[in-house]
Amino acid sequence: YSGRRYSSLNKINRSTVMHLSLAWVSRLREGAYGKIGREGTIEFPSFGNPTVKASALMVDHTIYITTPDNAWALDARDGRELWHYFWKTRGGTHIANRGVGIWNDYVYMETPDNYLVSLEAKTGKERWHKVIADFNLQYSSPPAPVIVDNHVIVGTGNDIDAPGFLQSFDPVTG
DSSP states (O other): OOSOOOOOOOSSOTTTGGGOOOOOOOOOOOSSOSEEOSSOOBOOOOOSSOOOOSOOEEETTEEEEEETTEEEEEETTTOOEEEEEEOOBOOOOOSOOOOOEEETTEEEEEOTTSEEEEEETTTOOEEEEEEOSOGGGTOBOOSOOEEETTEEEEEEBOSSSOOOEEEEEOTTTO
């Protein structure tokens, strides 16, 4: 919860880091394939390879990673794509998406057009989506949701004059 992205694991240290080598590479492909979200109508084109500006999250040998409107689950052992989720957007600021939050068997992501989306962690199937902020007020929702006990905390803001804010959602019902 500190946000420091620090692990107390100690198998990799100053004397062992030199022995690390590349285990696998995975190429991400954005767009309308895999599981597709239901709300929007616009598909933003991908220009080359996706730019990941998110912190990866690994749980039980699965790595979860995002770009705006996209989430993937990758097998941490070989980089194989387990599932891809694509959100058909209404628009918004597509600069970045900062990752997912996980609670029990569910993954949560924010979308550029201000939705919180809940997915099944094993399949990527959408469970529900809820509005975070008014799209017409030009809010943007790039943060990764933070899970605190049984609360999914999401944030939003805009680049004009409206202040950002935080909200808490029920992880089961939204």
